[in-house]
Amino acid sequence: MSTAVPPVIPVSSVQSVESQPPAASPAFLSFVSRLNESLRNGLSQRRPWAELVDRSAFSKPESFSDALVRVRKNYSYFRVNYLSVIGLILAFSLLSHPFSLLLLLGLLCSWIFLYLFRPADQPLILFGRTFSDRETLGFLIIFSVFVVFLTTVGSLLISALMVGVGLVCAHGAFRAPEDLFLDEQEQVSTGFLSFLGGAATNVAVAAAPAVAARV
Numbered sequence: 586m587s588t589a590v591p592p593v594i595p596v597s598s599v600q601s602v603e604s605q606p607p608a609a610s611p612a613f614l615s616f617v618s619r620l621n622e623s624l625r626n627g628l629s630q631r632r633p634w635a636e637l638v639d640r641s642a643f644s645k646p647e648s649f650s651d652a653l654v655r656v657r658k659n660y661s662y663f664r665v666n667y668l669s670v671i672g673l674i675l676a677f678s679l680l681s682h683p684f685s686l687l688l689l690l691g692l693l694c695s696w697i698f699l700y701l702f703r704p705a706d707q708p709l710i711l712f713g714r715t716f717s718d719r720e721t722l723g724f725l726i727i728f729s730v731f732v733v734f735l736t737t738v739g740s741l742l743i744s745a746l747m748v749g750v751g752l753v754c755a756h757g758a759f760r761a762p763e764d765l766f767l768d769e770q771e772q773v774s775t776g777f778l779s780f781l782g783g784a785a786t787n788v789a790v791a792a793a794p795a796v797a798a799r800v
Contacts, residue, residue, distance in 0.1 A: 631665040636765075637756075644761045656757035662765045667757075671749035678745035685738045692732045700725055 636642075646652035660667060679686040699709060700721055709716045716724070733739040 627665055628669075631669065632663055634666065637663055637666050639760075642761050642764060643759050646758055652758035655760065655762055656754055658762040658765065659757035659760055660753070662762065663757075667753045670753065671746065674749040674752070675742065675745045678741055682737065682741055685736070685741050688732050688736055688738050692729060695728060696725055 646655055679689065700718070703709065705718075709721050733742075
C-alpha cells in the first residue's frame, strides 16, 4: 500500500517591505535634532534678563540718529533676548486665539507629513484616489494661501510681529548702551534675525535630502 505524499507548496522568499512612517524617518529625526540643537545654541547666547530691565540704564535719546545707534547696539547685545520676547508675544497671541493656532499647526503638519518627510516611494492616497507629488505640492500651496491670507492667521501674525518689533525698538532706543561691552564679532553680527538665519540654515540642510528626492 503506497502512501500519498502531499504536494509541496512553494513558499515565496519575497518579503514585503513597509515604508517608515514620516515621524520615524531618518530625515525627520535629523530635522528635529538640528532644530533642537539650533534652539539650544541660540538660547545659550542670551544675556541676563536683569541687564535688559535695568532701570538705571534708561534715558531719553538726544536725537533720532542717536536712537537708531542705540537700537543697533542694543540689538547686537540683546538679540536673543529680543527674539525671545517677540516669540513669546507670538505664542501668547496664538494661544489667545485657539482656532488660528489649530489652523497654523494643521498647515505645518500638512507640509511635514504630506510632503517634506513623506517617503518618496509611498504615494499619497486620500478618499481612494492617489495624488502625485506635484498635485500634493499644489494642494499645499493653495491651502497655505488660504490659511495665511483668507483667515485670521495672517492678520494675527502680522499684528503680533508689529507689537513685538515696536516693543523691541522702543526698548533699544531708550536704553543707553554705554555699559554694554561688545566685541568685534558681535558688532559685525548686526543683521536683523541673524540668529534665526543660522537656525534656518541648519533646518534647511536637514530637509534638503527629503525635498531633493522628489525633484
